[in-house]
Amino acid sequence: MKNIVNLLALVILFSSFGIVPKEEKYDLIVYGGTSSGIIAAYAASKGGLKVAILEPGKHIGGLTTSGLGHVDIGNPETVGGYAREFLKRVGSHYGKTKIQVDMESSVAENVFQQMLKETGVDVYYHSRLLSRRGVVRQGNKIQNLILEDGREFSARIYIDATYEGDLMAQSGVSYTVGREAIKKYNESSAGIQPYKLVRKYNDTQLKEVKQLSDAFPLDYVFSDREQVGDADHRVQAYVYRLCITTNKENQVPFTKPGGYDPQRYANVLTRINRLKLLTLDKALTLYKLPNQKFDVNHMDLVNASWKYAEASYEDRNYIESYHKHYQQGLLYFLSNDEKVPEQLRNDTKRYGYAADEFADNDNWPYMLYVREGRRMIGKYVMRQQDAWDNPHKEDAIAIGSYFMDCHTVQRFITPAGEMLEEGEMKHAPFRPYEISYGAIIPKQKECENLFVSVCMSATHTIYGSLRMEPVFMMTGHAAGAASVLAIRDNLAIQQVDIQQLQKELISQGQILHYTPEDEFYIDKETVTGYVMDDADAILTGHWGHSVSAGPFLMYDYRFVNQSATETAVAVFEPDLPGNGIYEIQIMYSPDQNRSKAVRVVIETDDGEKIVFVDMTQQIESPDYWFSLGTYKFSKVGKPKVIISNQGTGGIVVADGIRFIKK
Structure with missing residues (x-):
């Protein structure tokens, strides 16, 4: 309601001066300046289209420029096209002739900026869709977009490259959030996974936890077991991927956030003592980056992610702040709390936030790592079997090669005082598999001019493999190249000649088919x-x-x-x-x-x-x-x-x- 009031106020203000907000017109509009959105725009612009990126925030690059410096690539031989070009450009920055998958966020952003500058893509920052009423449709086509500040943009084709799928959701396209049941697509790893016992609380401890939950309501869920294999609304845990350093000359110390409570980290302390974790790289996961920096992983805040995808902008801000408070407090806890083993405290104090990363954001990453948001139900739904039994696709546009990686989805306390958690799927290796063009397009009757390159059509199980930045770049590349063909031939995106698209993608270095060399x-x-x-x-x-x-x-x-x-x-x-x-x-x-x-x-x-x-x-x-x-x-x-x-x-x-x- 607040956004609508603001929009009306702007309209009244403009009208009083005889000013009507200008509608910007393009061939292609990419909503979301993520890595996928950038590569999509780059491909389309190289193909001759007039392209704009609407970025809700103040930086481009998505997670690749927001802390996820250790890029999960899977099999590097399956990464091609403009995704590979980006990784090679990063390598060149570091004086290498091959691809570089461990990078500083600031370097990644500079490379992306250069690619967009070379192709003349227009980038509009602070350009967020008007909540719930930001998409104007006519029939099964998007006509134009309305932003929070009243600006309007129109194009012949649109790409939703956001991690949340906001443009897709407002476009009337079918989608889902959460996990499908095993019986939905006959996937063995679907639905609620087998439970693991984390710890058992006695009555006194249970009472203390319930009191603590008043201050931190998203940390603690009180529930009972549900049926393994059933569907639910939950998504895997989110996190901020932090950039820290041991370089004292480029360091900002870990500080105590307001409202800090060391009891919030009691379970972390239990794990530290049980496993005798005495260095920070054992307590957390540190990926080494250039220039004495590290990408920090596995600071997940389980349960806090469930409502994010469908939440209002205001509620998302709350969830983001909630994660930030937890992670700031955890680093302060590890470096200062006397209950933490002295050796671990001293080792943690060697690190600090990298002062030259995210300098305009208090050295904190710009984006929360939304590992899984909405997922489209499109022309073809990728599923677990596509990684094993059905790896070849007649309409292949890219290759996936990462294992099905899902972090913990839920952690809760039963009436009996058992803390249980579940959600992680078995980490099994598998062959590279082809990604269908049908997975990035809706059904034509729903929308004929929208690509979805991140929140693509896939089940929860296979999305655990698809949700990697190089894959998003390659699906973005395919969406950008297909936009060129659709506009050239005046076609709905569902009617693009697949063989012609594949020919174009191959000429641009994209890898569509891969047969491993294996003696077995x-x-x-x-x-x-x-x-x-x-x-x-x-x-x-x-x-x-x-x-x-x-x-x-x-x-x-x-x-x-x-x-x-x-x-x-x-x-x-x-x-x-x-x-x-x-x-x-x-x-x-x-x-x-x-x-x-x-x-x-x-x-x-x-x-x-x-x-x-x-x-x-x-x-x-x-x-x-x-x-x-x-x-x-x-x-x-x-x-x-x-x-x-x-x-x-x-x-x-x-x-x-x-x-x-x-």
Whole structure:
């Protein structure tokens, strides 16, 4: 309401002087001067478009210039295009000929500024959308944007490159916040994760915590367990990525914030004492940057992030200040509280805020690390399976290669005094995977001139991998290049010629396809016989993915522990080319932690056969296949091969199945 009143006041003021706010017109408007927005603008401007960036804050670059100096890149061979150009320019600043992924925020911002200057992109700072009424639509198109100060901007195409997805949300595009249930997309890591016990409070401690929660309401949640695998509204913890230094000549000391209470850090102290953490780089995570600086991670404030994405601007300011107060207090606590081991206190005092970073913001980063905000439900929804079973896309625009990384989502205290936490997914390696063009565009009936390059169409699980700055730069690059084609051919963005877009992206250095060189990787197209991968199986139970031991067929293999109580089953139902006698072979990666008696059921024309396989044994066959014997099959008999985890004593692998006609 306050914003509307201010806008009306401006309109009245302008009218009294006979002034009407000018509408600025562009080919493309990028809302959000994040790394993704900058690369999008750079690509579009190089393609000949008149481009503007509307940045709500006072600096460009997003998190790359706001403390996240250690860039999580995944496999560097998958990062191409203008994202790679940016990283190479940063490398050049430091006297290197290759890409640089550890950088000072001030250096990153200077490089971004230079790229925009070279291409003539207009940047408007302090340009925030009017809350709730900032987007004017006509039909399924955005006509223009209205800012808080009354200015208006129009373009043929728009890109939402913000971490929150504010433009997307006001544009009437479908989106979600939080975690999907397992059953929504059949993702094994979806929804609420298994709980971990952090500590147990006695009655006196529980009473003290409840009193403390009055002063710090977002720190402490009192609840009970919910069902593992269910959907919820929560997102992973946020943090400010701080820049600190050991250089005394470039140091600002850690100071005590107002309202500081050392009891707020009791759980931190418990962890320090339990794990005997005696240096700051053990208590927190410090990534080394050039010039004696460090990017600080894992100062997460669990629970405080849940309402941020959908919050008003005023409420977001409160949440940001809340995080800042917590982190300032934590550094002061570690360097001054007498309960902290003296060795850790003394080590922490060696550090201070870097005086030459964020100098116009009291040496504090400009942006809170919004690890996950809104997520569009677009033309194609990226999901967990895209990182494992479906890595290739006909409309590929970039490559993702980081593991599915989710920080703690919730920490709460039960009525019984148990502090529980959950949210982290298993950190499993996987093959690089292709990102669909459909993931950065809405359904055409919802909006035909809006790209969403950060809050893209993805589930919570896969977004844990997608949410990395180089990926955002590459999806921004694709959005910028596609804007050029859409405007040139006067098309809705959903109608852009994908092959032409891919040709343009490749010419600009973008990497769309990647096949790893791995001695253990076997492409099923090179194997004779009728071959099925684990991705072709019908799976029940909780199978994990891995590439930790070879050989394996295609991108990975599935594994599960044997269990006498919980059954996980992989069912292979081949569509054999004809009736006859077939030898069945399986592929598995042998290891000493495997089961020596994996139960394999084969349903043949002659009935059910059971074979037990010792997966600790090396396969003698020169091509990695283990024979289960020869069996009679007919197409009407609907043959099956079933691998289960029934039993005890090790890990069961489900990977490749081969049928060779005799």
